[in-house]
Amino acid sequence: MALVRVISSDGAAFLVSQRLAKRSGKLKTEIETFRKSSDNSEAQPEIRIVTIRAEILRLVLQWLQQHQNDPVLPANQNEQDGRGDAEMGQSQWDRDFLAPMDLGIVMELILAANHLEVKGLLDITCKLVESKITGRTVDEIRTAFKLKSDFKGNEEEQTRLENRWCVEN
Amino acid sequence: MEEPNSNPMLNSVILGNIFEMLPISDLASCRQVCKTWFEESKTRWRRDMWLKLGESDGDRSNDTTLALSKFLDLDENAAVTNPPNLEGVTFKKFKLQHWDFHLEKDDKWKAQFWKTYGPVITHLAIEQSVFGSREDFEAVIFQLIPNLQSLTLNKNKFNVKESQIKMRQSFSDVVFNANKMESSLELSGFPINTYNEVHTFKGLLKAMLNLSFNGGYKWTIEHLDIFHLHRNWCHRFEPGCINFLLKSLRFPLTSLSLDIGSDTYPSDFKIILETYANTLRKLVVFRKDGRSLIPDVSHRDFPFGVQLESLAELRLLGTAVTPNLKFMRFMPNLRSVFLAQETGSSMMDMEPFLSDSHLFSDLRKQQMEHQWGYLCSVFPVGNTDFSQLDNTLLQKMEEFIMCGKNDTICSAEQVAALARIMPNLRKVRVGLDNDGFRIVCSAWRELELLIIHPCEVNACGITGTLPGLQTQLPNLNDLTQLRYFAYACKGYLKSKVLAMDDSVVGIDTYKNLIKDTRAPPRPQITNEALQEFIQNVPHCMIKRFHDEDEEWPDLQEHNYEDDSSSGDESPTDFEEDMANILKFNNEIIEQQRRGNGGDEDDDDESEDVEDEDDEESEDVEDDDEIGLDVASDADEADHVHVDNRAG
Structure with a gap:
């Protein structure tokens, strides 16, 4: 079976099947690029991901492994549909997978899923952060994410006004 | 990786992704959190939201409408001189309320607005405004906004003096970018007026028809929503005229939404269906009360013998569009059907889970506005002679929602x-x-x-x-x-x-x-x-995490500096990482052993793992390859191997 070696920023190498790796848009492109540039069709591709450390890469691969037989989600899904599906499709496994993570790890996973183009994982991790935001007041959001307001003068009032001038449909 | 020490919640990739998913109401809160969030929210906000612009600060405009002069003052794009470069974040959807479209009047604000924003506007709604003349209307729609994709007109006044307008003559010198107006055309609240006026729907169709005959234009409108064309509900879809025009124009319609009228003849409805039978993927039909569409010998029930091969989504709203389910014979590719005779609160909870989540709320709003009572109803399932559907099999059908007062x-x-x-x-x-x-x-x-x-x-x-x-x-x-x-x-x-x-x-x-x-x-x-x-x-995940807030670790406790640059990672951290990875691998090996006897190759590799396993605690930096096999339901097993070669 064709394998690919994926190396994290801190040098840990993961040997995974190409079939699994190709569920990541980024790895798929990399593998195809390697194929084109390599004379030996049997050669094993090696892909270095300089932005993702081993722990995070492991989690991404673990998630891919679990979801290897899911239908691939189209990247530009209709938003309304996308939201509904994400909600409907979130499995118990995903919930257990995310449950022990602290917010920092979730953030890194979002970056990794974004970089590796793994739509499903990006959805569930963003969904998790989203759940910290939905229904909250501005102050509650600031507290939850340790952010401070840096608006000066009437700038904050201005953003509030702009919100009122806009409607969704 | 992003800068060390920074709060990841200021990272534009993270924010961008999250802001794309948030409900708009929450995005509105996020915009007020801090400057970074405000800036990051702009992309989605200005792409998805409509900006309500009033003409002036006068009595009519209130807090929730921005006056044009103020907008031009505030907006950074307006300052950009000719030619405007608005590639970046700018509003593209505008809702103009209480405007006075007398274009001959000299008005520098409006002139600047059209010059700067005319070319970027893709969606335009004009509400409760006044058009000074037919020329004004045509200029707005056809000249000033060359890239218009969607037009909504609602409750406007037209001061048109001529009762007859000579279409051909007037349109011959209008610059008309026909192909751009392709994505949708949504019209509501048109004044029902004399013939031939371009600002009635019929007049607009006639003008379009005229252009395609005399100007060679090919119309590419795919979505036509004339659900709210009439001020209240429709009594009779104007026979012959609109049917004929729609038929002659032959838009490549894929979705059509309309109030068919309570007294419309089946033959007129049939013409519309026939015209778009090949392209229509979504059909929304509303019919208020009245008699049932009387089937006669030649026309039968809806869809009157018209085969709708492509139709996937069908919404039959109101009453008596069809008394039974026999229509399914003619629509072999149906995916989703709603038969809704009432719009009561019982639907509210489930609406977010349906494919047309706004449909019922829209209808409910209209129902309240016009104070309908409950609609009378039929029970389509009970009226269906299923033996006539014996040969019907709808493999693709996923969604079947029936709701009626007398279900x-x-x-x-x-x-x-x-x-x-x-x-x-x-x-x-x-x-x-x-x-x-x-x-x-x-x-x-x-x-x-x-x-x-x-x-x-x-x-x-x-x-x-x-x-x-x-x-x-x-x-x-x-x-x-x-x-x-x-x-x-x-x-x-x-x-x-x-x-x-x-x-x-x-x-x-x-x-x-x-x-x-x-x-x-x-x-x-x-x-x-x-x-x-x-x-x-346990309801949905969102709620669960709300409840467990306290368990979220303090952001400060997590040391991002260590995570962000791999080279500086202390050996202890790294060992810990590796130990975790090995542990993970071992778990998978276990799983695999239990699930899968494995072939020779796999056994071989598993041996390696065992060796490594023993030494794991002492020497995680060993160069030996660790291989393992993962249990998999698929025919070909997937492999996850770890090769630890860091030093």
Whole structure:
């Protein structure tokens, strides 16, 4: 079976099947690029991901492994549909997978899923952060994410006004 | 990786992704958090939101409408000189309210607005405004906004003096970028006026027709929404005229939404269907009350013998568009059908789970505005002679939602007939008793959404038990994919609800539900059982995490500096990482051993792992390759190997 070696920023190498790796848009492109540039069709591709450390890469691969037989989600899904599906499709496994993570790890996973183009994982991790935001007041959001307001003068009032001038449909 | 020490919640990639998913109301809060969030929100905000612009600060404009002069003052893009470069974040959807379109009047604000924003506007709504003349209207629509994709006109006044307008003449020198107006055309509240005026829908169609005949334009409108074309509801879809025009224009329509009118002849409706039979993928038809569309010998029931091959989504709203389900014969590729005769509150909860979530709320709004009473109704399932649908099989059907004021319980035979016609259903709303419920549980195992209304299912039905019967009948536990379950929704006393007792609490399916709407429990259910039930229905994830807020670690506790640059990682951290990875691998090996005998190759590699395993704690930096095999349901097993070569 064709394998690919994926190396994290801190040098840990993961040997995974190409079939699994190709569920990541980024790895798929990399593998195809390697194929084109390599004379030996049997050669094993090696892909270095300089932005993702081993722990995070492991989690991404673990998630891919679990979801290897899911239908691939189209990247530009209709938003309304996308939201509904994400909600409907979130499995118990995903919930257990995310449950022990602290917010920092979730953030890194979002970056990794974004970089590796793994739509499903990006959805569930963003969904998790989203759940910290939905229904909250501005102050509650600031507290939850340790952010401070840096608006000066009437700038904050201005953003509030702009919100009122806009409607969704 | 992003800068060390920075709060990841200021990272634009993270924010961008999250902001794309948030409901707009929450995005509005996020915009007020800090400057970075405000800036990051702009992309989605200005792409998706409509900006309401009033002409002036005058009496009419209030807080919720921005005056044009103020907007031009505030907006950074307006300062950009000719030619405007608005590639970046700018509003593209504008709702102009209370404008006075007298273009000959000299008005520097408006001139600047059209110059700067005319070319970037893709969506335009004009509401409660006044057009000075036909030329003004044509100039706005056809000249100033060359890239218009969607036009909505609502409750405007037209000061048109001429009762007859010479179309050909006036249009011959209009610069008209026909191909751009392609994505949708949505019109509502048109004044019903004399013929030939371009600002009536009919007039617009005539003008378009004229242009295609005399100017060679090819119209590419795909979505036509004239649902709210009439101020109230439509009595009669103007026979001949609009039909004829629509027919002659031959838009490549894929979606059509209209109020067909209470007294419209079937033959007129038929012409519309025939015209778009080949392209139509979505059809929304509303009909208010009136007589049923009288089938005559030649026309039959809806869709009057017209074969709609491409139609996937069908919404029949209001009353008496069709008295039965025989239309399904003509639509072999249906995916989703709503038959909605009422828009009551019972639908609200489930709307977010349906494919047209706004449809019912729109209708409800209109219903309130015009103070309809309840619509009279028919019960299509009961009127259907299923033997006529014997050869009908709708493989793609996923969503079948029926709601009517006088819905009745489907008999077991009727449910069985529905199940035969639509074997792959995922979402259904239907009236059931115990017998019908059992058929649902055995026939539609993949159901994700089930709403029973009216409901005569009781605890025996839910649990699949019968007194004196040993074997368990099909029951709620068979629906393992169920995510939304509702019955006897509140406000509806008609259902003979529903003696539930403690036996239903243990149902496993409940644990998967993200939403469960039910009538208040009857006395048969004990407090303890109720508590247990509440614990067993963990609702959606969002709620769960709200409840567990305290368990989220303090952001400050997590040291991002260490995570962000791999080179500086302390050996202890790294060892810990590696140990975790090895642990993970070992777990998978275990799984694999249990699940899969494995072939020779795999065994070989597993040996390696065992060796490594033993030394793991002392020497994680060993160069040996660690391989392992992962259990997999698929024919070809996937491999996850770890090779630790860091130093």
